[in-house]
Amino acid sequence: MRDVAIIGIGQTPVAEHWEISLRDLAVQAVQAALLDAQIERPQMLFVGNMLSAVLSGQQNLGALVADHAGLRGIEAYKVEAACASGAAAVRAAYLAVAGGACEVALACGVEKMTDGSPDQATAALAGASDAIYEAEHGLSFVAINALLMQRYMHEYGYRHEDFAPFAMVAHQNATTNPYAMFPRAITREQFERARPIATPITLLDSSGIGDGAAAIVLASAELAAHLGGPVVRIAASTAATDAVAVHDRREPLFLQGMHASAQRAYAQAGVAPSDLDFFELHDAFTIMSALSLEACGLAPRGKGVALALDGEITRQGRLPICTLGGLKARGHPVGASGVYQIVETAQQLRGQAGANQLPGCRLGMAQSIGGSGANVITHILERVS
Amino acid sequence: MRDVAIIGIGQTPVAEHWEISLRDLAVQAVQAALLDAQIERPQMLFVGNMLSAVLSGQQNLGALVADHAGLRGIEAYKVEAACASGAAAVRAAYLAVAGGACEVALACGVEKMTDGSPDQATAALAGASDAIYEAEHGLSFVAINALLMQRYMHEYGYRHEDFAPFAMVAHQNATTNPYAMFPRAITREQFERARPIATPITLLDSSGIGDGAAAIVLASAELAAHLGGPVVRIAASTAATDAVAVHDRREPLFLQGMHASAQRAYAQAGVAPSDLDFFELHDAFTIMSALSLEACGLAPRGKGVALALDGEITRQGRLPICTLGGLKARGHPVGASGVYQIVETAQQLRGQAGANQLPGCRLGMAQSIGGSGANVITHILERVS
Numbered sequence: 001m002r003d004v005a006i007i008g009i010g011q012t013p014v015a016e017h018w019e020i021s022l023r024d025l026a027v028q029a030v031q032a033a034l035l036d037a038q039i040e041r042p043q044m045l046f047v048g049n050m051l052s053a054v055l056s057g058q059q060n061l062g063a064l065v066a067d068h069a070g071l072r073g074i075e076a077y078k079v080e081a082a083c084a085s086g087a088a089a090v091r092a093a094y095l096a097v098a099g100g101a102c103e104v105a106l107a108c109g110v111e112k113m114t115d116g117s118p119d120q121a122t123a124a125l126a127g128a129s130d131a132i133y134e135a136e137h138g139l140s141f142v143a144i145n146a147l148l149m150q151r152y153m154h155e156y157g158y159r160h161e162d163f164a165p166f167a168m169v170a171h172q173n174a175t176t177n178p179y180a181m182f183p184r185a186i187t188r189e190q191f192e193r194a195r196p197i198a199t200p201i202t203l204l205d206s207s208g209i210g211d212g213a214a215a216i217v218l219a220s221a222e223l224a225a226h227l228g229g230p231v232v233r234i235a236a237s238t239a240a241t242d243a244v245a246v247h248d249r250r251e252p253l254f255l256q257g258m259h260a261s262a263q264r265a266y267a268q269a270g271v272a273p274s275d276l277d278f279f280e281l282h283d284a285f286t287i288m289s290a291l292s293l294e295a296c297g298l299a300p301r302g303k304g305v306a307l308a309l310d311g312e313i314t315r316q317g318r319l320p321i322c323t324l325g326g327l328k329a330r331g332h333p334v335g336a337s338g339v340y341q342i343v344e345t346a347q348q349l350r351g352q353a354g355a356n357q358l359p360g361c362r363l364g365m366a367q368s369i370g371g372s373g374a375n376v377i378t379h380i381l382e383r384v385s
Numbered sequence: 386m387r388d389v390a391i392i393g394i395g396q397t398p399v400a401e402h403w404e405i406s407l408r409d410l411a412v413q414a415v416q417a418a419l420l421d422a423q424i425e426r427p428q429m430l431f432v433g434n435m436l437s438a439v440l441s442g443q444q445n446l447g448a449l450v451a452d453h454a455g456l457r458g459i460e461a462y463k464v465e466a467a468c469a470s471g472a473a474a475v476r477a478a479y480l481a482v483a484g485g486a487c488e489v490a491l492a493c494g495v496e497k498m499t500d501g502s503p504d505q506a507t508a509a510l511a512g513a514s515d516a517i518y519e520a521e522h523g524l525s526f527v528a529i530n531a532l533l534m535q536r537y538m539h540e541y542g543y544r545h546e547d548f549a550p551f552a553m554v555a556h557q558n559a560t561t562n563p564y565a566m567f568p569r570a571i572t573r574e575q576f577e578r579a580r581p582i583a584t585p586i587t588l589l590d591s592s593g594i595g596d597g598a599a600a601i602v603l604a605s606a607e608l609a610a611h612l613g614g615p616v617v618r619i620a621a622s623t624a625a626t627d628a629v630a631v632h633d634r635r636e637p638l639f640l641q642g643m644h645a646s647a648q649r650a651y652a653q654a655g656v657a658p659s660d661l662d663f664f665e666l667h668d669a670f671t672i673m674s675a676l677s678l679e680a681c682g683l684a685p686r687g688k689g690v691a692l693a694l695d696g697e698i699t700r701q702g703r704l705p706i707c708t709l710g711g712l713k714a715r716g717h718p719v720g721a722s723g724v725y726q727i728v729e730t731a732q733q734l735r736g737q738a739g740a741n742q743l744p745g746c747r748l749g750m751a752q753s754i755g756g757s758g759a760n761v762i763t764h765i766l767e768r769v770s
Binding site for chain 2: 057061072092
């Protein structure tokens with residue numbers, strides 16, 4: 001397999017886009033990425049999306065987005081891995097280019113969650129859990145995360161307010177990201193007083209419901225070098241799965257699929273966890289941030305929260321996370337988030353992160369979780385030129 | 386890209402499987418294919434499915450099926466391209482093996498249409514059309530095909546009964562396929578008297594609603610040669626898209642996406658249309674059989690029906706189609722059908738088609754259509770040993 005580089009990125013603001021359709025959101029991101037790459041017609045398109053069949057009555061997004069973006073005729077599919085669908089689309093595009101099926105591939109993540117009511121969106125999101133053994137019994141997706149958080153607090157002796165830094169850092173970072181849905185700093189007091197959603201999870205532990213699309217253009221490293229623009233190499237692209245239902249896992253508090261996905265990524269990139277300059281992790285809920293740091297070997301078990309309490313996850317810390325707001329504050333249009341994370345990682349490595357720029361960063365990791373840990377897709381990106 | 390071969394096939398009967406869950410259907414097909422291939426653990430799994438998010442409330446089928454099939458941990462996704470989802474999963478698995486991402490990949494198509502009512506299934510199937518410009522206006526998916534059939538009859542001067550051979554041949558071929566949902570021959574009189582669904586389409590122009598799963602195991606041709614079992618080479622794997630909405634196409638009666646997909650397949654395989662020994666086409670409606678023969682260059686425009694009337698599509702004819710019953714009579718569990726078609730093509734080439742065996746066949750084509758022509762995926766398979 002040959003080396004692959006990101007040669008174009010595009011994104012829409014995450015918001016409640018009442019005035020823009022699902023397809024038009026995708027088209028905006030795709031056209032921005034193609035313009036950025038100075039590419040007119042990629043050979044293949046992979047669309048990451050989770051909810052459009054349920055909330056918008058629309059399937060076959062590959063063909064639909066290709067056509068409306070002016071790319072009628074190209075090979076195109078939808079790829080779905082629950083909340084990791086966007087990252088799965090990037091992974092599929094990576095495989096197509098790395099394996100030699102095409103020179104230039106496009107990955108787009110899009111989600112229009114406001115095409116349904118919040119109740120409909122909540123019901124649709126439960127499709128990320130086990131429909132028979134979890135959702136059928138009334139467990140919403142938030143509730144599953146609440147069970148994990150409760151257990152984590154019990155096992156390791158944390159209080160709810162100890163999770164505050166995850167939300168505060170994300171919101172602080174979002175204040176200067178023009179694409180963020182919640183660009184407002186929050187205080188520790190606000191975090192502690194936030195209203196409960198599914199105890200112990202409160203509103204400020206949770207990512208919100210929003211619409212958005214992001215896209216990237218991938219090319220062979222050889223072609224990318226010829227094009228002359230900024231080049232970010234995909235040093236690793238990996239994936240692994242786990243049981244969908246939490247009760248089926250050996251250790252619910254240690255995400256095995258994530259551990260395998262991250263280990264494969266470190267091996268492919270030839271790096272150690274400590275080499276990472278930053279980590280765009282999947283902070284759909286604050287508990288997921290803690291579990292991610294631990295399963296990826298960036299904090300010992302039970303110490304993910306401690307790392308945050310020590311101030312190490314800020315842009316000035318040892319391991320900045322969610323540097324442009326993360327799922328929590330940039331927003332979490334589920335099937336798009338995985339692509340947003342990779343776009344943001346590329347922004348940092350290109351030196352295009354504006355007020356959020358991490359000086360001199362060279363190596364960043366982006367990771368998406370489908371379900372409560374069932375499908376984990378990891379990308380490590382490296383600045384080349 | 387390296388050569389890829391099919392080393393294992395598996396399928397469940399297509400039926401109303403009230404007693405088997407979506408995941409268990411998939412597991413049955415996967416385990417049958419792995420047993421056939423004598424492979425314990427493929428590295429990657431691609432699941433083709435269209436409707437489970439809507440009808441079963443279940444997403445993330447990649448991880449779910451992997452886990453329940455005893456493959457927890459492997460990389461796995463769902464791939465969706467409406468009614469071509471199964472073929473898209475095969476295409477993704479092909480790309481993974483051909484590109485060198487893995488040695489052995491598994492593709493599974495599964496659909497559990499009876500998890501919803503027939504009305505819910507009909508509404509969900511409309512997701513294959515353009516939700517805004519077609520479905521929103523009350524056009525069901527059958528109605529879209531009815532408009533195409535009406536126009537075809539008008540343009541080329543056929544009567545409805547001229548389409549009878551497509552249904553009669555499919556039903557005749559299904560009588561000896563133990564996996565078929567409708568293994569009953571039908572007469573011309575039954576075809577002519579069948580009740581209308583959306584004029585001119587009647588019940589016997591249409592594939593039914595059913596449940597089923599099929600799976601194939603792909604390996605590099607090099608590995609396949611070492612394994613010693615029957616080897617069927619993938620001579621071509623191609624795809625192309627078109628506008629999702631019929632009104633957006635230049636010539637509604639000539640499927641441009643299909644034409645491009647087939648032309649690419651002939652080029653990749655280095656064959657002419659006349660070299661094909663048989664063609665597993667996407668006969669979701671009789672009109673689609675006619676349009677498929679024409680767009681693939683197997684009949685002149687307006688002559689697809691004539692080919693059938695001339696008796697050339699039977700197992701004794703010049704170009705047998707739907708040799709094990711096709712979507713019409715084997716059944717059309719939509720996200721699985723594309724894999725069934727490829728499994729059946731492999732059965733023929735391996736000489737394992739039982740009473741339906743085509744003597745001495747060497748080259749077969751399987752083609753799936755997502756939507757009314759929006760996404761067309763073509764595979765040409767060749768017997769090697």
